[in-house]
Amino acid sequence: xxxxSNHDANNNVDDNFNNSFNSSESLDTLDxxxxxNIDDEVLDNFYHxxxxxxxxxxxLDYINEQVKNGLILxxxxxxxTEQWQEKIKALDIYITDEDEGRELNLExxxxxxxxxxxxxPSDLPVAIIGLMxxxxxxxxxxxxxxxxxxxxxxxxxxxxxxxHLLIHGILHLLGFDHExxxxxxxxxxxxxxxxxxxxxxxxxxx
Numbered sequence: 658x659x660x661x662s663n664h665d666a667n668n669n670v671d672d673n674f675n676n677s678f679n680s681s682e683s684l685d686t687l688d689x690x691x692x693x694n695i696d697d698e699v700l701d702n703f704y705h706x707x708x709x710x711x712x713x714x715x716x717l718d719y720i721n722e723q724v725k726n727g728l729i730l731x732x733x734x735x736x737x738t739e740q741w742q743e744k745i746k747a748l749d750i751y752i753t754d755e756d757e758g759r760e761l762n763l764e765x766x767x768x769x770x771x772x773x774x775x776x777x778p779s780d781l782p783v784a785i786i787g788l789m790x791x792x793x794x795x796x797x798x799x800x801x802x803x804x805x806x807x808x809x810x811x812x813x814x815x816x817x818x819x820x821h822l823l824i825h826g827i828l829h830l831l832g833f834d835h836e837x838x839x840x841x842x843x844x845x846x847x848x849x850x851x852x853x854x855x856x857x858x859x860x861x862x863x
Contacts, residue, residue: 685717687748687749687750695754699752700752703805704752709823721741724741732780732832734832736783744791744792745792749797750798750823753799755771755800758775758798758802758803762775773800773807774823776826777830779830780795794827794831797823799823804818804819804822820853821858824848828849
């Protein structure tokens with residue numbers, strides 16, 4: 658994808674986010690950092706904070722509605738619904754290159770290649786979370802080179818692919834896991850499709 662078409666895609670996605678809600682009003686927190694090998698232009702073009710925060714908020718808004726309707730969050734099943742709803746959520750995102758991505762994937766999953774996104778849940782006891790002003794969801798590590806390569810291979814806009822995988826990663830941080838079986842995979846994909854639809858992003862599985 659050339660820079661002009663990527664800029665247009667960013668503008669289109671940003672417009673959709675802004676039409677959904679004003680993310681600057683969010684109390685939820687998002688911390689974005691990057692490897693020294695990821696330059697500022699990449700961060701500005703693909704990982705603008707307001708854009709990623711909008712995806713985070715859309716995901717959490719959707720999940721909050723599901724929790725109200727009885728959804729159990731596997732990694733937060735010991736937190737009562739009221740506490741989950743009221744707590745400010747915190748998410749860390751780290752952008753890295755393919756070399757570090759491979760090293761981290763090997764360490765975390767014993768797989769010797771860089772993957773698109775790695776999820777590290779906070780895994781804090783409910784008693785500790787109750788004392789904290791925010792509820793840490795955990796950390797997502799994104800390998801930029803893999804994201805861009807996958808988007809090109811799948812004929813998707815890079816920003817839309819990143820948005821999809823960010824939603825996917827947040828769901829992992831909540832305890833959903835498509836590798837547990839077909840029912841779990843179907844549930845996770847349904848969540849992703851419905852959240853993306855709310856952002857006017859097409860079904861990535863079509």
